[in-house]
Amino acid sequence: MAEKTMTEIQEEIIEEFGIFDDWLDKYNYLIDLSKSLPIIDAKFKTPEFLIEGCQSSVWLKTEMVDGKVVFTADSDAIITKGIIALLVRVMSHRQPEEILDTDLYFIDRIGLKENLSPTRSNGLVSMIRQMKLYALAYQAKSKQK
Amino acid sequence: MAEKTMTEIQEEIIEEFGIFDDWLDKYNYLIDLSKSLPIIDAKFKTPEFLIEGCQSSVWLKTEMVDGKVVFTADSDAIITKGIIALLVRVMSHRQPEEILDTDLYFIDRIGLKENLSPTRSNGLVSMIRQMKLYALAYQAKSKQK
Amino acid sequence: MALDINKIRNDFPILKQMVHNRPLVYFDNAATTQKPVKVIESMDRIYRETNSNIHRGVHHLSDLTTRHFEEARETIRKFINARHDHEIIFTPGTTAGINLVAFSFGEKYVRQGDEIIISAIEHHSNIVPWQMLCERKGAKLKIIPINDHGELLMDQYEMLFSSETRLVALTHVANSIGTINPVKKMIETAHRHEVPVLIDGAQAVQHGRVDVQDLDADFYIFSGHKMYGPTGIGVLYGKEAILDELPPYQTGGEMVDQVSFEKTTFNRLPFKFEAGTPNYIGGIGLAAAADYLQETGLDEIAAREKDLLEYGNKRLAEIGGLHLFGEAGNKISIMSFILDDIHPYDAGMIIDKYGIAVRTGNHCAQPFMERFGIRGTIRASLVFYNTHQEIDLLCEAVEKVKQMFN
Amino acid sequence: MALDINKIRNDFPILKQMVHNRPLVYFDNAATTQKPVKVIESMDRIYRETNSNIHRGVHHLSDLTTRHFEEARETIRKFINARHDHEIIFTPGTTAGINLVAFSFGEKYVRQGDEIIISAIEHHSNIVPWQMLCERKGAKLKIIPINDHGELLMDQYEMLFSSETRLVALTHVANSIGTINPVKKMIETAHRHEVPVLIDGAQAVQHGRVDVQDLDADFYIFSGHKMYGPTGIGVLYGKEAILDELPPYQTGGEMVDQVSFEKTTFNRLPFKFEAGTPNYIGGIGLAAAADYLQETGLDEIAAREKDLLEYGNKRLAEIGGLHLFGEAGNKISIMSFILDDIHPYDAGMIIDKYGIAVRTGNHCAQPFMERFGIRGTIRASLVFYNTHQEIDLLCEAVEKVKQMFN
Numbered sequence A, B: 001m002a003e004k005t006m007t008e009i010q011e012e013i014i015e016e017f018g019i020f021d022d023w024l025d026k027y028n029y030l031i032d033l034s035k036s037l038p039i040i041d042a043k044f045k046t047p048e049f050l051i052e053g054c055q056s057s058v059w060l061k062t063e064m065v066d067g068k069v070v071f072t073a074d075s076d077a078i079i080t081k082g083i084i085a086l087l088v089r090v091m092s093h094r095q096p097e098e099i100l101d102t103d104l105y106f107i108d109r110i111g112l113k114e115n116l117s118p119t120r121s122n123g124l125v126s127m128i129r130q131m132k133l134y135a136l137a138y139q140a141k142s143k144q145k
Numbered sequence C, D: 001m002a003l004d005i006n007k008i009r010n011d012f013p014i015l016k017q018m019v020h021n022r023p024l025v026y027f028d029n030a031a032t033t034q035k036p037v038k039v040i041e042s043m044d045r046i047y048r049e050t051n052s053n054i055h056r057g058v059h060h061l062s063d064l065t066t067r068h069f070e071e072a073r074e075t076i077r078k079f080i081n082a083r084h085d086h087e088i089i090f091t092p093g094t095t096a097g098i099n100l101v102a103f104s105f106g107e108k109y110v111r112q113g114d115e116i117i118i119s120a121i122e123h124h125s126n127i128v129p130w131q132m133l134c135e136r137k138g139a140k141l142k143i144i145p146i147n148d149h150g151e152l153l154m155d156q157y158e159m160l161f162s163s164e165t166r167l168v169a170l171t172h173v174a175n176s177i178g179t180i181n182p183v184k185k186m187i188e189t190a191h192r193h194e195v196p197v198l199i200d201g202a203q204a205v206q207h208g209r210v211d212v213q214d215l216d217a218d219f220y221i222f223s224g225h226k227m228y229g230p231t232g233i234g235v236l237y238g239k240e241a242i243l244d245e246l247p248p249y250q251t252g253g254e255m256v257d258q259v260s261f262e263k264t265t266f267n268r269l270p271f272k273f274e275a276g277t278p279n280y281i282g283g284i285g286l287a288a289a290a291d292y293l294q295e296t297g298l299d300e301i302a303a304r305e306k307d308l309l310e311y312g313n314k315r316l317a318e319i320g321g322l323h324l325f326g327e328a329g330n331k332i333s334i335m336s337f338i339l340d341d342i343h344p345y346d347a348g349m350i351i352d353k354y355g356i357a358v359r360t361g362n363h364c365a366q367p368f369m370e371r372f373g374i375r376g377t378i379r380a381s382l383v384f385y386n387t388h389q390e391i392d393l394l395c396e397a398v399e400k401v402k403q404m405f406n
């Protein structure tokens, strides 16, 4: 898994979205993607893993497996969940360094920037910040050793 | 004294001011008038008789003489004092009824309205209010009898 | 006389905007209303022609601007039929006004063990300041409960009064669902218990005539930006006799009379409560908005909005799986709803793509949402410049939402 | 590079106004400045094209306006070189900002017997809130005295500190006479005593570069309307570490996180301190003003104003019987003066007739006036759009005043 770099995956997604003519197709695709997201185990849907957004909530679980950061996530809103699916596809199973060093530009390029507007309060901005913080924490930890 | 009505005196003043071409003449005349104002005795320049304006202060003393209200007044600012001279000329030595019933329109008509703007904080607005209140008080008192 | 809707829509430049390549349908009026040209131009003109700081200025522009600002106060006085100009305090908005009263009234009258009554359908701005006051003073908050229609329970209200009750703080109209509370009767009840009443009028003044003397409200508070006026300005009305007794809240600037390092005395009403340079341009803009409402006719506005509500309710009722919240008999044209199994946020995202501005979420009324066991609603709040066609577009968008997410 | 004064005057539409049939000479800039077209149009555009209430909105216009508002915050952050966006709190103005700190800092850190240091040349807005706080808490106000030039006495300042000192609240520039206080050094002194410092920047940010990190100010506060921006908006900068510790001031609206009738938790910075709908249009207008100042060049502005001050001082010194107050070596272009035996109000009335806007009175600095045994002054406060010719006109008017009253 994740032989490709984060940048390569981002380009892949941009190409996939290139075929859509309008927002309707894009959002329908996001809805499909939301269904593909491995459902987070109910037992992790606790306040500990909750990222509160005013509009929708996001749960994020992080593990370190073989030196790579593995993200599992979920949301109570479908569109948010679809975007989470994309974020997990790009960012999960990566070494902390890559997560920290790579610019996340694909959301903007596929025309979903509005979903990352801090004003949307859908929890996604906090989620991405959280993902990077975890990566940073893991990196710090591994350097300590 | 004060055979003429307040309205007649107001008309007289309006006519006097009619000869002035510009503000300069008017203000010079006010300055002259300020000098004509009988100076209020220093012993009355106490907080009791003070009407505080933020910009200039006004002192007002009121007496009842033979059923008529007599005003004596002063100000630390010359222009204010000039206007006071006009107000005293119109309003002093009057029966309370006349003071209460007569509209004071001459200030506006001679183009000095700005001096009565509440915003000028020169104490004049408060002074006129105070003059009417005194008249009201005297009237109430005489009715009691 | 019915309103000429074409003329009215022309008064609001923004209504011609395109959003996502569609004509804007603005249904977020409870959050903030749009502004008529008259209001926009009134402020523009000041900035270009007469702007100057007010009060105590001896020069012409200062005098002029002060007059305009004080005329604005008089306009607002008439707008709500207050007795005196100096009962009109300009504030930055409703929230600021409520906080002012919570502080000044609280300092003067609220002690350990006292009680304050609010309702279950308040905006956070009429909840939290009272919570903070109660915390500071060791006082207690009592809540008037609601029924399933979103109406306050009058018998319960009456029972909340005790000899410890110091104030009732009540919204005139609920922003989450539009319920119009019977505030006149409720004020009467409170006064029978000798308790003064603060009314949060943020959602009321823009929808019909408000007469503070007729209501006999002790405080009446609203925001400019929700009544077609500018942001950053609002009004606190208070009865002279009460305002006179209250200590100032914020201090500094024109609101002081004499200042020395030993002792400071305060200016009279309304200045006592207007610390610093007030938003005088906002105040003048707000008066222009009040004028606009008067000219348009508040009764006509109320009638038109009633018609919009009826049509909207009817059309939304035709949509399967749609549940409306707040079916009070007496309400403004707010339609707050949820769709079976669809997150309000998802719905909002799609409705937005249709160029329709609705609000989703808890509308700053979390306790209300909890009462109904929901996290939020989709709220369409309509005003007189909205149309039946726009409601049809909303229904179309909602059908699309259902189709996409089910 | 020197400023192109014709171009600049064209930026300010009001400067073309006639007053009493003469071209307006606007010398009341310390009370409020005029606004460039850029600022006026930035707000006009929002009202016509994008207005919508900010935060939590899912629809396009709300998103857009929120972005513009948050970009405005970032613009202000850069303008004063704060470290973080969330250290920038939008307030209704300087007075509101100072009151906020007086309350929140006071609640947290000020106890019976504590001391707060202010100076003898403060505006009422930076005196009275501290008096009220001291009264509430039983604390004490200590005053840094001034010399005859209107400069603070540094040795006395140092001696005011004690283990009870909790805060220094100090104006950057005195509005009555223009003295620029050596705030950087004074902050250093305070920090040596581990006392934080609040700077009232209301008369500073519009006249030169301000770098809050370089100053190491703990709080820095200013008003929009005095820096070419709109009324009803201002800025409170505070260091993150301190702001985080302070309790909220006003409550309600977006500043809360979770609300229930039992317990309310608060949002993070900056929202914790922005209760209710902020003046978001004012905030965007203020950012336009900051942009305008940056584009024009704050160093160029400072240089031009220095030149105006020198010329003005020279010309006024030629007038017999005229006494200037405030001859600090380092000051902004404020000329505060009295005329022998002539009441400032009388002078102001005549100067006004020349179309010249000056302010007369105590300039909300009564203790300062008392220090010099005067009731008020005539204050001409100049900024970069003023000219030598305008100063000549003032001198002409002053000569006329002398002629009339002597």
Ligand SMILES: Cc1ncc(COP(=O)(O)O)c(C=O)c1O
Residues within 6 Å of the ligand: C253, C275, C276, C277, C278, D030, D031, D093, D094, D095, D096, D123, D125, D126, D171, D173, D174, D175, D200, D202, D203, D223, D364
């Ligand atoms: C030094 C100073 N501080 C505070 C203020 C108060 O500012 P505002 O009236 O905008 O709140 C002023 C305004 O005159 C001032 O000059």
Ligand SMILES: Cc1ncc(COP(=O)(O)O)c(C=O)c1O
Residues within 6 Å of the ligand: C030, C031, C093, C094, C095, C096, C123, C125, C126, C171, C173, C174, C175, C200, C202, C203, C223, C364, D253, D275, D276, D277, D278
């Ligand atoms: C009922 C009610 N009260 C208070 C407020 C707060 O008003 P503002 O944000 O203008 O202070 C609102 C605004 O949403 C409201 O609807």
